[in-house]
Amino acid sequence: MIRTITILLLSSMLASCAVKPAKIVPVDYKYDDSVKIGFVSLISEKPTHSHIGITAFNNFVKDLDVKWKLNDHIFNALSKEFQQQKNYGLVDLSKIPSSKSFFDNQNLFIKKGEFTDVNGAELNVIIKNLGVDDLDAIIVVRSLKLFYNKNLERIKESMGRQGDHGFKSRIGEGMTFNSAIGINMYSIKPKSHYVGWQYLGLIGQKVIPQPSDYKNLTIAELSSYEQQLKSNIDSKIREFVSKAP
Numbered sequence: 001m002i003r004t005i006t007i008l009l010l011s012s013m014l015a016s017c018a019v020k021p022a023k024i025v026p027v028d029y030k031y032d033d034s035v036k037i038g039f040v041s042l043i044s045e046k047p048t049h050s051h052i053g054i055t056a057f058n059n060f061v062k063d064l065d066v067k068w069k070l071n072d073h074i075f076n077a078l079s080k081e082f083q084q085q086k087n088y089g090l091v092d093l094s095k096i097p098s099s100k101s102f103f104d105n106q107n108l109f110i111k112k113g114e115f116t117d118v119n120g121a122e123l124n125v126i127i128k129n130l131g132v133d134d135l136d137a138i139i140v141v142r143s144l145k146l147f148y149n150k151n152l153e154r155i156k157e158s159m160g161r162q163g164d165h166g167f168k169s170r171i172g173e174g175m176t177f178n179s180a181i182g183i184n185m186y187s188i189k190p191k192s193h194y195v196g197w198q199y200l201g202l203i204g205q206k207v208i209p210q211p212s213d214y215k216n217l218t219i220a221e222l223s224s225y226e227q228q229l230k231s232n233i234d235s236k237i238r239e240f241v242s243k244a245p
Helices: 002-018 070-085 095-102 118-131 219-242
Strands: 036-041 048-052 058-061 090-092 109-114 115-118 139-141 145-146 154-157 168-171 176-180 181-187 193-199 203-208
Touching: 036 070, 070 090, 070 139, 070 219, 095 118, 095 139, 095 154, 115 118, 115 181, 176 219, 193 219
Parallel strands: 036 090, 036 139, 048 168
Antiparallel strands: 048 058, 109 115, 115 193, 139 181, 145 154, 168 176, 176 203, 181 193
């Protein structure tokens, strides 16, 4: 069990490094006056608590009996910031089945020398399958958790699955946030372009206050942790929108 958790943690760290390119092709275009941006987010509804005990028998991973509605919160925060800062409109496309292609497609990014960009042909196929007209850009929110086979080869991304966000704890070290959430933006018109990436979550930071009983988190403690995470997300979203074209 300890080995499994170690591998998952390593995989998560590798994933967070892999999705952030070293250099992005600069923006050399402008959107039209009326801008419509699609939004796709498939973060799990419930936070998860993963605990590492003194022995393998003390380890556990469990979904907590609360719903933080992070997908709705991120959409609402983005809508507000885009409206206020850019006067852009945001439309939620998360419930369209083909939106999962943003997570399944392994060829969405391409390298152009030292730069990373979006594969325009692949992006256009996904957008066409969405069946939504007049999109100028798309935003995808993802958990940075990935699933690997026994050889640590990537097999799929996490989409609303256990462990997308939540907490980790260890005897003697306390409880920390474990919400690895990232946001990507791609332009569709006037040209296909990878706009950028932002890390939204909290991971590795200790929760404040530390719980009185890590096995039984109280409603008040969970509510406090929820607000801390959402406040961080709001701050990161303001920064992300300010840098958008």
